Amino acid sequence: MPGLRVILRHQPENKRYLLHTLFSTPRLRGQNKSTNIEVIQEKVRLRDISLDLKLPRSITGAESVDAGEVTLSTVGGIQRLLIGELNGHAVVPLSYA
Amino acid sequence: MTRRTLNDPLLLRQVHLDFHTGPQVPDIGLHFDEDEFGDTLVKAGVQSITLFAKCHHGYSYHPTKVGKPHPNLKTNLLRRQIDACKARGIATPIYLSCAWDELACHEHPEWRVVDEHGKWITTGGIDHLQGPSWGILDFGTSYLDYLCAQIEEVARLFPKNDGIFLDICHQYVSLSSQSMDALKAKGLDWQNTEHLVRHAADMRDEFLRRTTAAARCVHADLPVFHNHGHVTRGDRRILGFDSHLEIESLPTGGWGYEHFPVSARYAETIGAKYLGMTGKFHTFWGEFGTYKPGDALEQESAMMLAFGAGSSVGDQLHPSGIIDQTTYERIGQAFKLIEDREAYHSGSEGLAEIGVLSAEAINDPYTIRTWPKHVPGDEGVVRLLLECQMQFDVLDRNCDLSPYKLLILPDEVQVDTDLKAKLDAYLADGGKLLLSGKSGLGEDGFLFDIGAEYCGTSPFDVDYALLSAPEFGDSPKTPVCLYEGSQRIRVTDGTSLGDVYEPYFARSIKHFCGHQHTPNRREKSGYAVGVSKGQITYLAHSVFSIYMQKGPVVLLEALRNLIGSLLEEPMVTTTHEPCPVSG
Structure with a gap:
């Protein structure tokens, strides 16, 4: 899904990664100085975003900041994160030992 | 409220309050009200607001012995804005326009950039080739003395200010009389394009040095930023003059949605402190009565947070001094999200493969x-x-x-x-x-x-x-x-x-x-x-x-x-x- 952004940051002092997710659908709304004006006009709620993670450190826990129910599991040796819901922007703090 | 220094982390919720006001507009600041202004900002969660000392028209919004106040200024607007904000714990960096100054262009046409064809140039505006647009000043002329005196005056008048934001920091190739004299004195040939570019680059360096020194004439640790609408990648010399970067990148105003991520990932990589800057406008700066949806401002600010940046939202104050309530309801929506998620910003760093x-x-x-x-x-x-x-x-x-x-x-x-x-x-x-x-x-x-x-x-x-x-x-x-x-x-x-x-x-x-x-x-x-x-x-x-x-x-x-x-x-x-x- 090209509109889905997943951006990772690291908070070493908190021993966690921050997985930011964003989703929006800019709409074409005319032009200004020959460039398109694309305005984010509505929120579209997504559910069940499933991500396989291969981060520098193994994740021990996942929290939800407006991400609905968040589930961490291991599938075939790979850590899989299920994000229950995304309505614009959510953060999933991923802690490591 | 103590003033902020270049050692402080950047505040995450900022407004950049444009105030480019032509001389024909009446009653400037007449209806400014400290409580309405300050309380509106507080309600929207604004932590810092960049306020105008001098606009692109070249007028000042405070008493000045160097420049000229706007001819229809009815009050000491900048002082009152700062006082209203400081009383509420809101930081107030001060803005001065540099290469665009219509008043200086009019009073000192010899300070203007002259192109290779002997003509003045203009840039900006809706259609700079046919409609109104801004004259460009040459930092290789005595304009730089005038500008630095204005910056120093502001630094001394407002010693508790939280930074100086210098805008339109472009130096074009110029064949103004003073630039031609300087070229000759350096043994350079004004008919050689490479020589012209080299001289323009020297003048820009001189501009950066002198304006930074002027801004810091009272406090050596004052935050200073030189804006030119784009963080030029590869030129790390800016880090010697800019305490931080404000990435001007209005997605609906010509920058698109990729310009900010490219700039932010570069700014972080070179170790700069940086803000994102969007606008409340439907299209671009200089619109009155247009509103980007709150969801858009929220999502754009969230994108900045995801890339490790705080959010600065551009607005333009009505000349009367009345703050626009619709705008700040929408900014408030975006800043609520930033405030709620601030814990997921501090001390964070990018992760890349x-x-x-x-x-x-x-x-x-x-x-x-x-x-x-x-x-x-x-x-x-x-x-x-x-x-x-x-x-x-x-x-x-x-x-x-x-x-x-x-x-x-x-x-x-x-x-x-x-x-x-x-x-x-x-x-x-x-x-x-x-x-x-x-x-x-x-x-x-x-x-x-x-x-x-x-x-x-x-x-x-x-x-x-x-x-x-x-x-x-x-x-x-x-x-x-x-x-x-x-x-x-x-x-x-x-x-x-x-x-x-x-x-x-x-x-x-x-x-x-x-x-x-x-x-x-x-x-x-x-x-x-x-x-x-x-x-x-x-x-x-x-x-x-x-x-x-x-x-x-x-x-x-x-x-x-x-x-x-x-x-x-x-x-x-x-x-x-x-x-x-x-x-």
Whole structure:
């Protein structure tokens, strides 16, 4: 899904990664100085975003900041994160030992 | 409230309050009300607001012995704005316009930039060639003395200010009388374009030095930023003059949605403190009574947070001084999100698996640029990586390359001897390179052993790529149009990524076929769409520029698969498409 952004940051002092997710659908709304004006006009709620993670450190826990129910599991040796819901922007703090 | 210093972290919720007010407008600041202004900002969660000492029209909004107050200024507006904010704990950096100053242009036409044809130039405005737009001043004239005196006056009048924001920091090539005298004194030739550019670069350096010193005449630790609408990648000298970067990038105002991520990933990589800057306008600065939806401001601010930046939202105050309630309801929505998530900002740093060597940074770091600067290869690769949920940094030649599994050199990166040595060391340490288009090409062919022979640029305006290598995943089994002629390569000891099919002839006024493209010949050309050898993969088209400018979805999927295979284990992989739900 090209509109889905997943951006990772690291908070070493908190021993966690921050997985930011964003989703929006800019709409074409005319032009200004020959460039398109694309305005984010509505929120579209997504559910069940499933991500396989291969981060520098193994994740021990996942929290939800407006991400609905968040589930961490291991599938075939790979850590899989299920994000229950995304309505614009959510953060999933991923802690490591 | 104590003043902020360059050692403080940047505040995350800021407003940039434009106030460019023409001399014909009456009753400036007449209806300003401290409580209405300050309480509105507090309610919206604003922590800092950049306020105007001098606007593009050249007028000041405070008593001045150097410049001139706006002719219809009815109150000491800047003082009252600052007092209202400080009483509420809101920081107040102060704005002065630099290369745009209509009053100075009018009173001192000898300070204006004169182009090679002996004419004044103007920039900005809705249509700068036909409509009203701003005259440009030459920092190589006595204007710089006047400007620095204005900055110093502001620093002394408002010693508790929280920073100086200097705008329109462009120095154009100029043949003003003073610049011509200076050129002659330096033994330079005013008819030589290179000499003119060199002198303009010297004048810009002088401008940066002197304005920074003027801003810090009272406090040596005062935050200072010089804006020119774009963070030019590759020129790290700015870090000596700017305490932080404010990435002006209004997605609906010509910058688009890729300009900010490219700039932010670069700003963080070079160790700068940085803010994002969007606008509350439907399109661009200078609109009254237009409103971007609150959801948009919220999402744009969230994007800034995700890239490690605070949010600055641009607004323009009505000349009467009355703050616009609709605007601050919407800004408040965005700032609520930032406030709620501030704990997920402090002390955070980017995480990346891919390094993008910026073509702008490598090829052309010192060209004087104005907004909004687009380098299609740089923005195309970033758009693609964002859409593929891949993690990247944007790099210049001074960056440490060792953290990255993969380096991408998009489309036109000119590799000189120094960069070649750095990339060779990176390869020797086991890194991987992805080159496209003209990246890595020297005068005598490829600078790297890519496993193919270089046969020149295709003479055709278009050709077709059969993306048959398994690394491209489930791509079409037929040749796809890539909208340009590729670099011709014949594979030697590398592995071909597929065949190029060339058209019957180049489209021209003499012979053409159909609306757009001459169709492909049935037989292969003998040239390859790409090649891989060891740690190096090369693609013969400017795939990232093509993706930015034409956006073929086929290319998105093929490059997602190729880059994924080069990473082997991407940090993030989506396992299936998420479901949109209503409500």
